[in-house]
Amino acid sequence: MKTIYAFLTMVAVASPLAALDQGALSAVAQKFSGTTADEQYLARVELNRLIDTASTPGTGDRAAVTTTLLAVLAAADTPAEAKKYIVRSLANTGTAAAVPALTDMLNGTDARLQEEALQALELIPGDAATASLAAALDAATDGRSKVSLANALATKKATSAIPALAKLVSDADADVAQAAIEALARIGGQPAIDALLAGDTASSDVGKALLIASSGSAEVARQVYTAATDSTVKAAALAALKDSALIDTALQSDDAILRRTALQTGLASGQQSVQQLVTSAYGDLSTDERLLVLAHLDLVQPADAAAQLALTSAAAEDTAEKAAALRALRSADSQEAFAATLAGLADRDRNVSDAASIAIAAMPYAAAESELVAMLKGDNSDAKRNAIKAATYRKIDGLNAILIDIVKGSDKNAGKDALKMLFTTATVADLEAIVSAAKASTDTAQQKMMYAASKKIAERIGTDAATKLVEGL
Amino acid sequence: MIDPDKSLSRRKALKSGLATIVAGSAAPMVLPSRVLGRAGEVGPNSRINVGIVGNGLISKGHRGYCVSNKETQVVALSDVNQAVLDKLVPEVKAAEGACDGYIDYRELCERPDIDAVFSTTPDHWHAAVAIDAMRHGKDVYVEKPMTLTIEEGIAMRAAVERYGAVLQVGSQQRSEWQFRKAAELVRNGYIGEVHTIIARLGGFPPPTQFDEQPVPEGFDYDRWLGPAPWEPYNIERVKGQYSGGWRRFWEYGSRKNGDWGAHHFDIIQWALGMDDSGPDYFVPKGYEGAEHQMHSYANGPKVIRDGDSKGQMIRFIGEKGEVLVSRGGKLETTPAELKGMLLKPNDTHLYKSTNHRADWLNAIRTRKQPICDVEVGHRTSTICQLSGIAERLGRPVKWDPAKEQVIDDPVAARMMDRPRRGPYTLPV
Numbered sequence: 001m002k003t004i005y006a007f008l009t010m011v012a013v014a015s016p017l018a019a020l021d022q023g024a025l026s027a028v029a030q031k032f033s034g035t036t037a038d039e040q041y042l043a044r045v046e047l048n049r050l051i052d053t054a055s056t057p058g059t060g061d062r063a064a065v066t067t068t069l070l071a072v073l074a075a076a077d078t079p080a081e082a083k084k085y086i087v088r089s090l091a092n093t094g095t096a097a098a099v100p101a102l103t104d105m106l107n108g109t110d111a112r113l114q115e116e117a118l119q120a121l122e123l124i125p126g127d128a129a130t131a132s133l134a135a136a137l138d139a140a141t142d143g144r145s146k147v148s149l150a151n152a153l154a155t156k157k158a159t160s161a162i163p164a165l166a167k168l169v170s171d172a173d174a175d176v177a178q179a180a181i182e183a184l185a186r187i188g189g190q191p192a193i194d195a196l197l198a199g200d201t202a203s204s205d206v207g208k209a210l211l212i213a214s215s216g217s218a219e220v221a222r223q224v225y226t227a228a229t230d231s232t233v234k235a236a237a238l239a240a241l242k243d244s245a246l247i248d249t250a251l252q253s254d255d256a257i258l259r260r261t262a263l264q265t266g267l268a269s270g271q272q273s274v275q276q277l278v279t280s281a282y283g284d285l286s287t288d289e290r291l292l293v294l295a296h297l298d299l300v301q302p303a304d305a306a307a308q309l310a311l312t313s314a315a316a317e318d319t320a321e322k323a324a325a326l327r328a329l330r331s332a333d334s335q336e337a338f339a340a341t342l343a344g345l346a347d348r349d350r351n352v353s354d355a356a357s358i359a360i361a362a363m364p365y366a367a368a369e370s371e372l373v374a375m376l377k378g379d380n381s382d383a384k385r386n387a388i389k390a391a392t393y394r395k396i397d398g399l400n401a402i403l404i405d406i407v408k409g410s411d412k413n414a415g416k417d418a419l420k421m422l423f424t425t426a427t428v429a430d431l432e433a434i435v436s437a438a439k440a441s442t443d444t445a446q447q448k449m450m451y452a453a454s455k456k457i458a459e460r461i462g463t464d465a466a467t468k469l470v471e472g473l
Numbered sequence: 474m475i476d477p478d479k480s481l482s483r484r485k486a487l488k489s490g491l492a493t494i495v496a497g498s499a500a501p502m503v504l505p506s507r508v509l510g511r512a513g514e515v516g517p518n519s520r521i522n523v524g525i526v527g528n529g530l531i532s533k534g535h536r537g538y539c540v541s542n543k544e545t546q547v548v549a550l551s552d553v554n555q556a557v558l559d560k561l562v563p564e565v566k567a568a569e570g571a572c573d574g575y576i577d578y579r580e581l582c583e584r585p586d587i588d589a590v591f592s593t594t595p596d597h598w599h600a601a602v603a604i605d606a607m608r609h610g611k612d613v614y615v616e617k618p619m620t621l622t623i624e625e626g627i628a629m630r631a632a633v634e635r636y637g638a639v640l641q642v643g644s645q646q647r648s649e650w651q652f653r654k655a656a657e658l659v660r661n662g663y664i665g666e667v668h669t670i671i672a673r674l675g676g677f678p679p680p681t682q683f684d685e686q687p688v689p690e691g692f693d694y695d696r697w698l699g700p701a702p703w704e705p706y707n708i709e710r711v712k713g714q715y716s717g718g719w720r721r722f723w724e725y726g727s728r729k730n731g732d733w734g735a736h737h738f739d740i741i742q743w744a745l746g747m748d749d750s751g752p753d754y755f756v757p758k759g760y761e762g763a764e765h766q767m768h769s770y771a772n773g774p775k776v777i778r779d780g781d782s783k784g785q786m787i788r789f790i791g792e793k794g795e796v797l798v799s800r801g802g803k804l805e806t807t808p809a810e811l812k813g814m815l816l817k818p819n820d821t822h823l824y825k826s827t828n829h830r831a832d833w834l835n836a837i838r839t840r841k842q843p844i845c846d847v848e849v850g851h852r853t854s855t856i857c858q859l860s861g862i863a864e865r866l867g868r869p870v871k872w873d874p875a876k877e878q879v880i881d882d883p884v885a886a887r888m889m890d891r892p893r894r895g896p897y898t899l900p901v
Contacts, residue, residue: 037681037682037683037684038681038682040682041679041680041681041682044682048865049867052865052866052867052868052884053867055884056868057881057882057883057884058881062883062884088702091887091892092884092887092888093884112703115702115703115894115895116702118892118895119702119892119893119894120892122892123887123890123892143896144895144896145895147895147896147898148894148895148896148898149895150898151893151895151896151898151899152892154898155890155892175896179896179898182898182900182901185901186901208608208635208901209901211635212635212901231610232608232609232610232636235637236635236636236637239637257610260637260840261637264637264840288838291838291839291840292839292840294839295839295840295841296841320835320838320839323835324839324841330822350827351831351835354825354827357825358822358825361815361816361818361822362818362822363818364818364819368818392815393815394815394818395815395817424813425813
């Protein structure tokens with residue numbers, strides 16, 4: 001292993017830019033024969049380095065590299081293992097000049113080299129490589145080969161292979177049929193569409209393939225929508241069509257996927273009937289449908305109607321709905337929205353309180369701070385404690401002084417919450433005030449709590465001044 | 474032609490249930506509210522049926538979470554290793570009441586009763602499993618890095634849009650408070666213009682060759698390899714191990730760039746506000762004496778791999794300060810008061826998630842994309858892959874993040890994808 005690391009370092013630092021020398025390549029190829037696994041790995045690294053260096057844009061010559069690789073491939077004494085890696089290199093580096101040799105391998109008897117050759121032809125651009133693969137597809141007799149070749153031709157967007165692929169769309173082997181259908185989808189264009197339309201358009205695979213091949217053309221999408229029996233396909237076709245009549249019909253369907261898509265598509269396109277349904281009958285929607293609306297609230301018009309929907313859902317029983325509504329209120333600017341988020345902050349459900357914290361932090365509601373101060377100074381304990389939580393997310397001027405007053409006050413629970421906040425925010429001056437208040441306190445339990453908190457605060461601040469303040473407490 | 478001994482398993486053709494479509498005549502302008510809110514449809518608190526594909530190391534946490542979560546029910550597992558299924562299916566069945574096992578993940582994805590799928594295989598299978606799940610109407614949680622190749626990422630993005638799926642990428646650091654806080658501090662300019670970011674990734678052992686071993690009984694090695702090039706079996710090649718195993722091989726992952734890189738580059742993207750874009754230049758370690766791997770953004774920031782991160786996982790260096798952040802709640806700032814500082818209402822408040830899996834489940838219900846959606850995952854994976862391409866070629870790679878194209882390097886451009894060994898193609 002140390003040898004490998006040393007070699008890698010040497011190769012990385014010292015490789016010169018040079019043409020691919022056939023002798024050097026042959027010598028490396030020989031290292032794949034009768035050697036250990038470690039030696040083979042090093043040979044592989046050296047092989048790749050030689051080829052990549054000689055292929056460097058601007059200084060390398062891929063045509064020359066291809067010629068050299070082919071020469072070594074053809075040599076009788078090149079080990080089989082080396083041939084495998086050379087063919088793999090041709091996939092990335094090779095030019096059309098490699099096609100004849102690769103075609104011979106594709107049609108040969110060595111199964112592993114056939115695989116490698118096919119993959120190389122898949123990536124080498126040009127008509128010759130495509131023709132080689134298409135010819136192989138015509139001649140193929142086993143399912144695995146047909147699938148591989150269909151896939152490779154799809155990668156090349158080989159329109160010339162469409163007739164051969166069309167014949168396989170209804171193949172008895174389901175995997176071959178699937179591969180042919182998907183290949184036509186990837187190739188796309190009218191001839192591919194025609195080939196698919198000649199197949200079973202009710203089949204979900206053909207339906208999906210048609211939508212892909214046609215890049216969502218409305219005409220094709222309509223045919224797919226009409227013929228499809230699979231919800232996913234039908235929904236995809238509906239989304240592509242954006243037909244308001246079909247959307248309205250789909251909304252009457254028992255199919256949840258279809259209805260969901262119809263609702264989403266209708267909202268996105270501003271369809272009046274969908275807008276009206278959502279705003280006038282929001283309470284009659286199912287929870288999942290309200291969640292969908294909340295996810296797309298920015299599409300609901302007008303904006304104050306949308307805000308009203310969020311406020312409605314902020315009072316929902318379902319915690320996911322409540323949380324979604326609170327998240328939507330993050331851009332709201334009303335007392336009602338602020339009150340809803342404060343209520344959410346006190347919710348036991350983590351999802352809800354998190355959503356509320358996001359909303360409180362981001363809300364542009366100008367009166368937020370003054371309302372929180374009023375709650376902090378008020379007599380309602382629950383409101384006070386919630387306001388302390390909210391103060392974690394909003395900057396309130398003079399907050400520490402207000403919190404210290406709460407600590408000194410008679411509301412012990414609020415006092416504890418205030419101290420927790422002061423753990424992280426108190427300055428030395430605040431610490432001095434807390435210690436002073438603790439010393440003046442006649443409530444033993446309260447005093448003990450304040451002393452303990454003071455020591456923790458001093459430790460967090462970490463200065464001599466802070467440490468001095470709590471000495472002897 | 475090609476090794477006909479490896480016959481394909483014939484998939485069962487399952488047709489999804491058909492809901493009767495009411496053929497309406499003229500569309501009413503106002504729809505009666507009763508058309509929605511059906512009695513008897515899936516209720517708000519019904520459980521999400523989950524299938525898990527790939528039951529190795531990382532899946533354990535997901536499986537445990539879903540089994541113990543009242544919102545979910547694990548109903549199926551898929552793995553290429555029968556021994557894994559023999560062990561885990563009875564365990565899940567005992568906890569959930571029912572569970573099926575499949576060698577071929579496609580059978581799991583075709584089940585109409587499954588709502589959501591975890592794609593927790595090695596990286597080279599992530600995209601195929603995820604897309605197959607989505608094309609069957611499932612929502613997906615796919616582990617990071619989202620894909621092995623850039624083209625796979627583009628295909629995944631298309632699939633999410635086409636099938637309306639909710640997809641979460643397992644970059645769970647975004648659901649940890651300190652990473653969000655760090656990103657918010659950077660994003661809102663609290664340390665000034667960021668010029669350098671250091672990410673600690675570490676390294677793997679080299680992707681060496683191994684002597685061939687017999688394939689264990691019940692392990693479908695051909696399927697484990699899937700689209701990756703054929704290599705002789707050795708346990709070292711396939712084992713799941715955080716310090717190496719399959720992760721050390723280019724054929725199945727992007728090595729450390731795809732391992733820790735997928736986490737840290739993701740946070741860096743988030744902090745820089747680059748989730749719909751990315752860096753444009755990648756330099757491998759050792760190129761013209763470069764001490765560290767580096768990638769840089771067009772607007773200035775450089776990301777250095779394994780430089781001096783002062784012991785933290787990510788170190789952001791700005792003109793006015795620094796933010797250092799790691800897992801385990803570690804956050805340090807210069808100046809120190811930045812750490813406890815509250816954002817102002819008009820600051821950018823980043824998406825808050827406190828539990829990555831819960832965030833995904835919530836997204837499934839709300840149909841709003843979760844914190845690490847397909848675009849986020851794709852852009853981060855792209856960085857992992859381009860870093861790897863530069864490393865393998867031993868030269869810099871220039872990238873156009875807007876067009877998503879390699880610039881002036883045809884060899885590197887071809888490496889945006891890899892050929893797939895048949896019959897393991899990428900579904901659409």
